[in-house]
Amino acid sequence: MFGAEEYGVDLEISTTDVDRLVDVTPSDVEPTDELSFARNVFVPLTTACRYTCTYCTYYDPPGAASLLSPDEIREICERGAAAGCTEALFTFGDDPDDRYVEIHERLAEWGHDSIHSYLREACEIALDCGLLPHSNPGDQTREQMEIVADVNASMGVMLETTAEVQAHGGPRAKEPGQRLATIATAGELGMPFTTGILVGIGETMCDRAESLLAIQELHERYGHIQEIIVQPVVPNDRWRDESPDLETIRRVTAMARVALSPEISIQSPPNLAPVEDLLDCGVDDFGGVSPVTDDHINPEYAWPALRELEEIAQSADVPLVERLPVHERYVSEEWISSRIEAAIEAEDSAGRRYRSLLGNAA
Numbered sequence: 001m002f003g004a005e006e007y008g009v010d011l012e013i014s015t016t017d018v019d020r021l022v023d024v025t026p027s028d029v030e031p032t033d034e035l036s037f038a039r040n041v042f043v044p045l046t047t048a049c050r051y052t053c054t055y056c057t058y059y060d061p062p063g064a065a066s067l068l069s070p071d072e073i074r075e076i077c078e079r080g081a082a083a084g085c086t087e088a089l090f091t092f093g094d095d096p097d098d099r100y101v102e103i104h105e106r107l108a109e110w111g112h113d114s115i116h117s118y119l120r121e122a123c124e125i126a127l128d129c130g131l132l133p134h135s136n137p138g139d140q141t142r143e144q145m146e147i148v149a150d151v152n153a154s155m156g157v158m159l160e161t162t163a164e165v166q167a168h169g170g171p172r173a174k175e176p177g178q179r180l181a182t183i184a185t186a187g188e189l190g191m192p193f194t195t196g197i198l199v200g201i202g203e204t205m206c207d208r209a210e211s212l213l214a215i216q217e218l219h220e221r222y223g224h225i226q227e228i229i230v231q232p233v234v235p236n237d238r239w240r241d242e243s244p245d246l247e248t249i250r251r252v253t254a255m256a257r258v259a260l261s262p263e264i265s266i267q268s269p270p271n272l273a274p275v276e277d278l279l280d281c282g283v284d285d286f287g288g289v290s291p292v293t294d295d296h297i298n299p300e301y302a303w304p305a306l307r308e309l310e311e312i313a314q315s316a317d318v319p320l321v322e323r324l325p326v327h328e329r330y331v332s333e334e335w336i337s338s339r340i341e342a343a344i345e346a347e348d349s350a351g352r353r354y355r356s357l358l359g360n361a362a
């Protein structure tokens with residue numbers, strides 16, 4: 001199903017469940033009693049990407065793509081740590097292919113034969129600065145994920161959609177089956193994981209329901225999904241279409257709440273979605289918000305200040321709590337490495353123990 005078998009993943013989604021989910025409305029869900037966020041720094045490790053999604057301004061073509069040096073990574077992480085961040089969010093394109101000759105040459109100069117080997121060094125730098133790494137390196141094989149698993153508190157990749165859409169088209173199309181395989185691999189390796197759907201890239205309501213049910217099925221198998229993002233596509237230099245309308249994003253957010261187990265957070269990105277109008281649709285998390293760096297994936301859409309998030313939470317009459325990039329139920333040797341557990345026990349630059357942020361959004 002969805003081409004996932006090609007990658008060794010079996011999924012069974014019934015049309016009855018899809019139909020049931022498509023009928024969900026916001027009145028079918030309870031509003032949250034708490035909103036959470038994580039304080040992060042964005043570290044755009046490389047803008048090289050083997051794909052060319054038509055809504056994406058993050059990737060740069062061969063010859064123009066950037067690769068942060070170890071010194072640049074350290075500078076960003078130190079700035080983040082000094083500002084009280086807990087998370088280093090490593091963003092990628094997706095495994096740079098052979099067209100990115102300069103990227104591979106630079107990696108070789110720095111002693112690395114792959115972007116994952118370099119990501120491991122980057123995560124070590126973040127840990128050294130007192131931040132918990134959360135990496136989003138796109139599709140990954142088991143071998144690639146194993147290289148970085150023990151130096152990440154959690155990892156993620158957007159499923160976006162199980163549908164074959166034109167927005168992923170062209171000679172280098174991203175495949176839903178491969179994304180599902182990456183999510184399944186994270187489960188097999190016991191990696192706390194974040195995923196989500198991108199709304200408005202040509203998928204139907206049934207596709208959205210199938211995508212959410214596919215994520216839920218993988219969570220039932222492995223128990224590793226800590227949050228899912230319901231993200232509307234937004235206009236930018238490469239995507240001229242509109243965002244989905246409010247009614248659609250409200251329905252899809254409610255669908256996510258109904259489809260996913262209650263322990264999975266439903267995240268709405270406050271710089272991209274009309275979060276004030278989604279608080280009665282099951283949203284309980286704002287995701288990573290950075291006091292020091294831009295959203296490099298959506299640079300035209302600035303983060304709101306934390307004060308604005310507090311005001312939004314107040315308007316819903318619920319507390320706003322800070323959380324870590326790994327939720328409390330995963331803080332055990334079954335899920336995270338001893339290095340990550342030690343980092344959680346350590347104090348940050350302000351003398352605060354990260355452990356004190358557990359219990360929030362767990």
Ligand code: SF4
Binds near residue numbers: 050058
């Ligand atoms: S959305 Fe992700 S996979 Fe697609 S082109 Fe952008 S960086 Fe690459």
